[in-house]
Structure formats: structure tokens, C-alpha cells
Amino acid sequence: MSKFLRFALWSLVASVLGFAVLTHHSSATGSREDFPAKLSQWKLIQRAGDRLAAAPSGVTYELATPLFTDYALKWRVLFIPNGQKAAYNPDRAFDLPVGTVIAKTFYYPVTPADHTGESADVLKARASDYQDGVGGLRLAHVRLMETRLLVHRAGGWVALPYVWDEDQRDATLERVGDAIPLTMVDGAERKDFVYVVPNANDCANCHAPNFTAGEINHIEPIGIKARHLNRDFPGKFGTINQLTRLQRLGYLTGAPAVASAPRNVDWHDERLPVDARARSYLDINCSHCHSPVGAARTTGLWFDQGHEHGADWASPRRIGVCKQIVAGGHGGGGLPFDVAPGEPEKSILLYRLRSNVPGTMMPEIGRSLVHAEGIALVRSWIERMEGQCRLASEQ
Known part of the structure; x- marks a missing residue:
């Protein structure tokens, strides 16, 4: 044995x-x-x-x-x-x-x-x-x-x-x-x-x-x-x-009815919209740093699904759509936008999730392997986005 x-x-x-x-x-x-x-x-x-x-x-x-x-x-x-x-x-x-x-x-x-x-x-x-x-x-x-x-x-x-x-x-x-x-x-x-x-x-x-x-x-x-x-x-x-x-056990007080409480979804559940699944995945994996008060706050890329800081979480730019990189050094792979709608291969977010190179990979700690299934979800999410990005010089 x-x-x-x-x-x-x-x-x-x-x-x-x-x-x-x-x-x-x-x-x-x-x-x-x-x-x-x-x-x-x-x-x-x-x-x-x-x-x-x-x-x-x-x-x-x-x-x-x-x-x-x-x-x-x-x-x-x-x-x-x-x-x-x-x-x-x-x-x-x-x-x-x-x-x-x-x-x-x-x-x-x-x-x-x-x-x-x-x-x-x-x-x-x-x-x-x-x-x-x-x-x-x-x-x-x-x-x-x-x-x-x-x-x-x-x-x-x-x-x-x-x-x-x-x-x-x-x-x-x-x-x-x-x-x-x-x-x-x-x-x-x-x-x-x-x-x-x-x-x-x-x-x-x-x-x-x-x-x-x-x-x-x-x-x-x-x-x-x-x-x-x-x-x-x-x-x-x-x-x-x-x-x-938790309420029945007497361990939790002040909670509203379940239907009124915030709810993330199971990222595995393919019956649910890709947008909800991807946002839940990015929330738990990234938002402890990518929030208005997190370690990666200066990037302007925020995935926290909460509302305690008064940010506009519905804003596409806050989740990187057509947002040009403001931090990250060489970690962006030379790509101009955090998320390029319809073009996952041109999106810095996907590039960094797929990397295992220190200084480029995201998350920066907590993993040695690339999460293939998570990457597939984020790729599908970006592919289904509508719109087209333009550089500031092109506008």
C-alpha cells in the first residue's frame, strides 16, 4: 500500500x-x-x-x-x-x-x-x-x-x-x-x-x-x-x-429572505448564461485583488460583484471592456485592451489567465497549473460580447 x-x-x-x-x-x-x-x-x-x-x-x-x-x-x-x-x-x-x-x-x-x-x-x-x-x-x-x-x-x-x-x-x-x-x-x-x-x-x-x-x-x-x-x-x-x-442553527442574524440576498452562480452550470458564470468565476478568483480597495486597484479592472464601495459594477469598462492597460508592465503581451469584445485572443485578461510565467500569470499566486476549463469559460464569455474597441489614437 x-x-x-x-x-x-x-x-x-x-x-x-x-x-x-x-x-x-x-x-x-x-x-x-x-x-x-x-x-x-x-x-x-x-x-x-x-x-x-x-x-x-x-x-x-x-x-x-x-x-x-x-x-x-x-x-x-x-x-x-x-x-x-x-x-x-x-x-x-x-x-x-x-x-x-x-x-x-x-x-x-x-x-x-x-x-x-x-x-x-x-x-x-x-x-x-x-x-x-x-x-x-x-x-x-x-x-x-x-x-x-x-x-x-x-x-x-x-x-x-x-x-x-x-x-x-x-x-x-x-x-x-x-x-x-x-x-x-x-x-x-x-x-x-x-x-x-x-x-x-x-x-x-x-x-x-x-x-x-x-x-x-x-x-x-x-x-x-x-x-x-x-x-x-x-x-x-x-x-x-x-x-x-445558518439561521436555523442560530449562527447568523440579520439575513433577509434568501430570494433577496445576493447570489453568485455555479460556473459549471451550462444551463445558466455565460455572462453570469464568467462574472462569478472572476469574482471568486480575482476580486480579492481587483476591487477599488484591493492590491490591484490601480489597474482600474474590478471584478468584485459586491457593492460596498459604491462602484458601478454594471459598467463594461470596469470589467475591462475596451479598457486600455494602465498597469502590468510587460505582462500584457503587447495587447492593447484588457477585454476586446469578440476577440479573446486579443484580450489581455485571457492572455494572463493562460500564462504560467511569473510577472505575467494571473492570479499571481495560488496556482502552478493553468485552469483549462476556466479559460474556456472566459474565452466563450469574450467571444459572445458585442462591440468593437478603438485605440484613443483612432478616435
């Missing part, structure tokens, strides 16, 4: 687990920096038989469209302290109480053959094949890569990357990150790549909500927003809307 597929089978008594969660929430409010060295010490997610299961207070959730991370699948669990509630916000991340922990476990399906050396064969797959909101994450044919914790302490949010040990029994805190060689298998095609676990400081590159105020050391969650959570997902109370579930 492969060393990557040797699993320790064990479980915890529910009462002990519940006590540990309460203990954790107490420590999460303090100011000490002595975080547990092992993920299991948090007592939030544990090996339980053939699954990775959450403590009773945890709520598994999924985003309407998730961020692309080298085809890794993600199991997300939200832990809110007993008796506390999150405050709803229609655009920004919910106001989550001190003591909240968000756990996101990255994993891959693996080929059934044994593996030797440091590299492993990993496969493209759907998260729904391996996880649900009731039983947790099924582990029979997956390799766990890392679990990232976002911990809300009295002084703000702290990001902690835990890398799963080679024997898959536990994960170890690695503040400096890690680099793990893998091989992606897609049909007959094989591609070697390096899966990069970011160091704790790198998290601010995406999770810092406001660069205009110089708050690059202040971070907050990205996915816990109304538009990302406003979808059905199986879990407690059955398959229902996730905002409804």
Missing part, C-alpha cells in the same frame, strides 16, 4: 470532542501566539473511521463557485462559538464573532496504484464525489494536502497552514509553508507540478480587504459572503439553502 494511502482509523467520544471545542474557543480569544503544533490538538476536525469528520458545532459549507487552486478539492467547515452569532452583510464577509475558526482542507483524489518517492499521481474530480455536509470527507481514495485555519482572535484574524503528514494521520503547523511535487493525471495526459502551501504571511496577499488604508496586515475571510453562500447544499436539516441553515 502507498505511504500516501496508509490511514490511521480512530474516533473520539462526542462528549470529549465537545469539551475540547469549548476549550479551543476559549483559547482563541486570547493574545498568545503558541498555537498547537498539530491540527488534531484543536479537536475541530479528526479522523473518524473512514472519514475526516467535524466536531458537532461545525457546519460544512460550499461556495457557489470556488477558487481554483491547481484542481485541488476543498472541504470547508465553519465553527462559531457556542451562543454567538455572525452578523449578516450583503456585500462583505459576515461579521464573525471572536473565537470563530474556519477550516479549509485541500485534497486530491489519487490513482489506485501505489506511489514511490515524493511525487503522487492526483486526479481531476468533483468535490461532491468525496464529501457532503453530513458525513464529512470520505478518505478511501484521497490524499490530504493541507488544512488552512483562519482563527478570529481578539486582535484580529490569524492564518495558520497545517500540512498533512506523509502517513496522513495528522497535520503539522508549517508557518513557512511547503512545496510538494505531484503529477496531475487527466486521461492520457500527465503533468508534473509543485503544489505550494503558502506561508502564513502570504495569506495577506489575498485576505487583506483594504490596501488603500494600508491595512495589509489585517485579514478577513473571503468565502463567508452572502453571494458565495447563497446556494443549496446537503447538511443539517437536509439539502437546503446555506443561509437558511
Whole structure:
């Protein structure tokens, strides 16, 4: 049996687990920096038989469209302290109480053959094949890569990357990150790549909500927003809307009726308009930087579907249509417009999404592979746009 597929089978008594969660929430409010060295010490997610299961207070959730991370699948669990509630916000991340922990476990399906050396064969797959909101994450044919914790302490949010040990029994805190060689298998095609676990400081590159105020050391969650959570997902109370579930559990206050809440769409769903799918894809993958207050605010190219900054999100120019490049150096490939309607091959946006060259590729961090399916969606979106761009010199 492969060393990557040797699993320790064990479980915890529910009462002990519940006590540990309460203990954790107490420590999460303090100011000490002595975080547990092992993920299991948090007592939030544990090996339980053939699954990775959450403590009773945890709520598994999924985003309407998730961020692309080298085809890794993600199991997300939200832990809110007993008796506390999150405050709803229609655009920004919910106001989550001190003591909240968000756990996101990255994993891959693996080929059934044994593996030797440091590299492993990993496969493209759907998260729904391996996880649900009731039983947790099924582990029979997956390799766990890392679990990232976002911990809300009295002084703000702290990001902690835990890398799963080679024997898959536990994960170890690695503040400096890690680099793990893998091989992606897609049909007959094989591609070697390096899966990069970011160091704790790198998290601010995406999770810092406001660069205009110089708050690059202040971070907050990205996915816990109304538009990302406003979808059905199986879990407690059955398959229902996730905002409804949080309200029924007493974890969320101030939310409107689901029909009145913002909603991104599933970018995979080909029954939906390409425009809505592409905007949702660009929102989750790009808007943490490309917004009026993000790290890429000076580009004038904004993909945030929220409205908290009063921008005109319906303006085609804000999503790059016929907008000439204002930043990016040589990363534009000599192309004049961010998005050229009907001409994807002349659009800087598509050029940078297809690149793996540092200084050109977008997003700049968080991936080593090109997302072929995402690129196909953005190409189709641009192809269907109407209009024609003219350079300022031609007008």
C-alpha cells in the first residue's frame, strides 16, 4: 500500500470532542501566539473511521463557485462559538464573532496504484464525489494536502497552514509553508507540478480587504459572503439553502429572505448564461485583488460583484471592456485592451489567465497549473460580447 494511502482509523467520544471545542474557543480569544503544533490538538476536525469528520458545532459549507487552486478539492467547515452569532452583510464577509475558526482542507483524489518517492499521481474530480455536509470527507481514495485555519482572535484574524503528514494521520503547523511535487493525471495526459502551501504571511496577499488604508496586515475571510453562500447544499436539516441553515442553527442574524440576498452562480452550470458564470468565476478568483480597495486597484479592472464601495459594477469598462492597460508592465503581451469584445485572443485578461510565467500569470499566486476549463469559460464569455474597441489614437 502507498505511504500516501496508509490511514490511521480512530474516533473520539462526542462528549470529549465537545469539551475540547469549548476549550479551543476559549483559547482563541486570547493574545498568545503558541498555537498547537498539530491540527488534531484543536479537536475541530479528526479522523473518524473512514472519514475526516467535524466536531458537532461545525457546519460544512460550499461556495457557489470556488477558487481554483491547481484542481485541488476543498472541504470547508465553519465553527462559531457556542451562543454567538455572525452578523449578516450583503456585500462583505459576515461579521464573525471572536473565537470563530474556519477550516479549509485541500485534497486530491489519487490513482489506485501505489506511489514511490515524493511525487503522487492526483486526479481531476468533483468535490461532491468525496464529501457532503453530513458525513464529512470520505478518505478511501484521497490524499490530504493541507488544512488552512483562519482563527478570529481578539486582535484580529490569524492564518495558520497545517500540512498533512506523509502517513496522513495528522497535520503539522508549517508557518513557512511547503512545496510538494505531484503529477496531475487527466486521461492520457500527465503533468508534473509543485503544489505550494503558502506561508502564513502570504495569506495577506489575498485576505487583506483594504490596501488603500494600508491595512495589509489585517485579514478577513473571503468565502463567508452572502453571494458565495447563497446556494443549496446537503447538511443539517437536509439539502437546503446555506443561509437558511445558518439561521436555523442560530449562527447568523440579520439575513433577509434568501430570494433577496445576493447570489453568485455555479460556473459549471451550462444551463445558466455565460455572462453570469464568467462574472462569478472572476469574482471568486480575482476580486480579492481587483476591487477599488484591493492590491490591484490601480489597474482600474474590478471584478468584485459586491457593492460596498459604491462602484458601478454594471459598467463594461470596469470589467475591462475596451479598457486600455494602465498597469502590468510587460505582462500584457503587447495587447492593447484588457477585454476586446469578440476577440479573446486579443484580450489581455485571457492572455494572463493562460500564462504560467511569473510577472505575467494571473492570479499571481495560488496556482502552478493553468485552469483549462476556466479559460474556456472566459474565452466563450469574450467571444459572445458585442462591440468593437478603438485605440484613443483612432478616435
